[in-house]
Amino acid sequence: MEDQIKTDILQLIGESRDAFVCSVDELGFPNVKAMFLAKHEGYQTLWFSTNVSAARTSQWKNNNKASVYFYDGEHIHGLMLVGQMEVLTDDETKLAFWKPGDEQYYSLGATDPDYCILRFSAETGNYWGQKKYLFHV
Amino acid sequence: MEDQIKTDILQLIGESRDAFVCSVDELGFPNVKAMFLAKHEGYQTLWFSTNVSAARTSQWKNNNKASVYFYDGEHIHGLMLVGQMEVLTDDETKLAFWKPGDEQYYSLGATDPDYCILRFSAETGNYWGQKKYLFHV
Numbered sequence: 001m002e003d004q005i006k007t008d009i010l011q012l013i014g015e016s017r018d019a020f021v022c023s024v025d026e027l028g029f030p031n032v033k034a035m036f037l038a039k040h041e042g043y044q045t046l047w048f049s050t051n052v053s054a055a056r057t058s059q060w061k062n063n064n065k066a067s068v069y070f071y072d073g074e075h076i077h078g079l080m081l082v083g084q085m086e087v088l089t090d091d092e093t094k095l096a097f098w099k100p101g102d103e104q105y106y107s108l109g110a111t112d113p114d115y116c117i118l119r120f121s122a123e124t125g126n127y128w129g130q131k132k133y134l135f136h137v
Numbered sequence: 138m139e140d141q142i143k144t145d146i147l148q149l150i151g152e153s154r155d156a157f158v159c160s161v162d163e164l165g166f167p168n169v170k171a172m173f174l175a176k177h178e179g180y181q182t183l184w185f186s187t188n189v190s191a192a193r194t195s196q197w198k199n200n201n202k203a204s205v206y207f208y209d210g211e212h213i214h215g216l217m218l219v220g221q222m223e224v225l226t227d228d229e230t231k232l233a234f235w236k237p238g239d240e241q242y243y244s245l246g247a248t249d250p251d252y253c254i255l256r257f258s259a260e261t262g263n264y265w266g267q268k269k270y271l272f273h274v
Binding site: 017018020022023024025027028029030031032033034063065066067069071073076078080082128 | 154155157159160161162164165166167168169170171200202203204206208210213215217219265
């Protein structure tokens with residue numbers, strides 16, 4: 001990957017509060033929802049926190065195929081990452097991501113059985129910047 | 138559907154330039170891309186214009202399962218519509234949607250064989266507003 005494209009992609013992710021995260025439901029339909037990005041390592045690995053009981057968590061447990069999209073509507077630049085989503089429920093991971101204030105969503109704290117971490121691992125990407133660019137991770 | 142929720146949903150669509158439009162690719166992964174909304178009739182039917190040669194157009198030709206997401210990042214309200222996407226290539230439809238300036242994308246004009254209209258028909262919806270609301274269309 002060219003250095004400039006890598007820089008642009010990492011800047012787009014770094015400036016994004018929201019990501020549009022996709023699953024495939026039990027009837028084979030694509031589903032999508034905006035989620036706050038909790039953490040990222042480059043564009044290869046992304047983390048989100050959510051409820052174990054959420055519809056989308058069940059979908060990824062059944063079918064780990066996923067995509068994550070970042071969008072800069074001002075410049076109409078977009079990045080789609082396609083890969084696998086894992087649902088992590090171990091206490092070590094949950095404690096590592098826990099932040100003050102998360103109690104409003106998970107009343108039992110970091111080890112709340114309804115609190116989990118999603119880890120997305122990208123395999124391929126499409127970047128629509130100055131021009132279109134497809135890549136493997 | 139309650140009147141207030143219907144009003145909120147139609148306002149969200151009406152104020153959105155961009156929609157996040159999802160398909161399922163040939164390997165079964167969900168794909169997503171921002172597209173400009175060309176027209177809508179309520180929340181039941183949405184139209185987009187695109188290239189016949191675009192990757193996502195081929196995906197919907199092979200598998201018409203789709204979803205469309207609208208997002209108000211300020212209030213963190215979102216609407217996911219799930220349904221079917223049709224690829225319309227007849228000249229009558231294309232002429233009806235053609236706008237001055239579209240020549241920059243489709244050099245041969247309204248009947249350019251690479252220009253097509255996508256028509257999305259919603260079957261179910263999820264609205265995340267003041268509270269979560271699931272509905273059938």
